[in-house]
Amino acid sequence: MRQLCCILALLTIQACKHDGTDHSKDAHQSAEIEDELVSSEKGLIWHYDDEFEASQQDIYERWLTDVHEACTVTLGEYPFDMNVHFHKSSNRSVPVSFGHTRRNEFNELHFYVNPEATYDELIADWTAQHEMSHHSIPFVGKKFQWFSEGYATYMSRRIMILQGFYTEESFDSLYLNNIIDKKRFYSDSTLTFSEASAKLFKQSNYGAVYWAGSGFFYKADQLLQEHHNMRMEDVIKKYQDCCRLKDKNYRSVIRSFDEIINSDIFSTLSDQYTLAPCTEVMAAFN
Numbered sequence: 677m678r679q680l681c682c683i684l685a686l687l688t689i690q691a692c693k694h695d696g697t698d699h700s701k702d703a704h705q706s707a708e709i710e711d712e713l714v715s716s717e718k719g720l721i722w723h724y725d726d727e728f729e730a731s732q733q734d735i736y737e738r739w740l741t742d743v744h745e746a747c748t749v750t751l752g753e754y755p756f757d758m759n760v761h762f763h764k765s766s767n768r769s770v771p772v773s774f775g776h777t778r779r780n781e782f783n784e785l786h787f788y789v790n791p792e793a794t795y796d797e798l799i800a801d802w803t804a805q806h807e808m809s810h811h812s813i814p815f816v817g818k819k820f821q822w823f824s825e826g827y828a829t830y831m832s833r834r835i836m837i838l839q840g841f842y843t844e845e846s847f848d849s850l851y852l853n854n855i856i857d858k859k860r861f862y863s864d865s866t867l868t869f870s871e872a873s874a875k876l877f878k879q880s881n882y883g884a885v886y887w888a889g890s891g892f893f894y895k896a897d898q899l900l901q902e903h904h905n906m907r908m909e910d911v912i913k914k915y916q917d918c919c920r921l922k923d924k925n926y927r928s929v930i931r932s933f934d935e936i937i938n939s940d941i942f943s944t945l946s947d948q949y950t951l952a953p954c955t956e957v958m959a960a961f962n
């Protein structure tokens with residue numbers, strides 16, 4: 677459900693236009709708080725878009741600071757500060773009902789949070805790791821949304837291994853089982869994986885694309901270990917340093933990944949996911 681919300685938000689936001697007033701207000705607030713952050717080196721700037729108790733604000737800031745630290749250790753230093761917006765959620769059944777990113781000049785993260793959530797409940801949730809993962813690569817366009825969501829779905833729990841929520845074994849079985857489970861939605865051999873994913877998005881079957889899309893990174897991670905003695909997060913650490921601010925589209929991200937490892941693992945996988953029948957792509961998971 678939260679994955680569905682994330683997608684809906686992304687689609688809505690892409691159609692959204694900001695007026696100059698909001699931006700200048702945000703820029704002013706950001707500049708003030710940024711001065712404080714130079715010394716603390718947190719890289720996060722807080723915005724409370726709804727009213728929250730001071731004690732709850734302390735919990736949210738500790739939660740996001742800890743997630744940011746885990747993201748930085750796993751994915752490398754982000755070459756920018758991120759503006760974190762907190763909104764009040766009326767859904768009290770989960771700690772975070774909804775999250776989304778805006779990859780604009782403010783590098784925004786938005787979280788709809790339960791005002792009663794405890795630190796322990798928030799830190800065990802995956803939404804923040806998912807949204808912060810999105811910021812470690814550029815926006816690659818709606819056509820490649822399967823890549824973007826597959827990436828955030830895969831990297832979120834790579835980060836949570838460092839936080840102690842998964843072992844390599846539990847991570848592996850969670851992803852493999854979920855990817856295999858989604859094979860049934862990729863049974864039309866006349867469609868590529870990319871085309872089948874676009875169709876599933878139209879049918880609001882977001883979970884299928886998120887998990888199946890993570891298969892691209894699951895497979896890349898396997899090949900990196902076999903041939904390069906590297907993990908996917910090692911590539912991203914280098915990527916954030918060399919190329920995060922340089923690349924502007926899907927093709928340039930794939931090219932940069934290949935240049936980092938001096939191989940063609942990513943362009944070969946990309947060809948499979950965009951040109952071959954989806955049934956062939958999904959047959960690699962069993």
Ligand SMILES: [Zn+2]
Binds near residue numbers: 807
């Ligand atoms: Zn997402």
